Amino acid sequence: MTAKTPEDCQSMEDVRQGVDELDRELVRLLATRQGYMEAAARIKPTFDDVRVPWRIEDVVEKVLVTAKEEGLSARIAEPVWRELIECCIAHEGEQWKKLRKE
DSSP states (O other): OOOOOGGGOOSHHHHHHHHHHHHHHHHHHHHHHHHHHHHHHHHOSSGGGSOOHHHHHHHHHHHHHHHHHHTOOHHHHHHHHHHHHHHHHHHHHHHHHHHTTO
């Protein structure tokens, strides 16, 4: 069953169904993002390359532009992405060490 758009929701059941469907899609997308972090761990030559401060800011800036275009509040987008980035960096670091048995 396909969820209703937020504008078409008439009940909390409609809202919850939409949120649940969207959460499943977000998990699928985040799993793909994780795969890119694992590829980065495989490609980056040193552990110091795992955290790249300029890239963190680049990602956040791009997300905020897209958030504005899509009507997502920066108060939601920025902290969510900063946390996501930190979790991804931690995962990438673990994978980097695992691949090199460190």
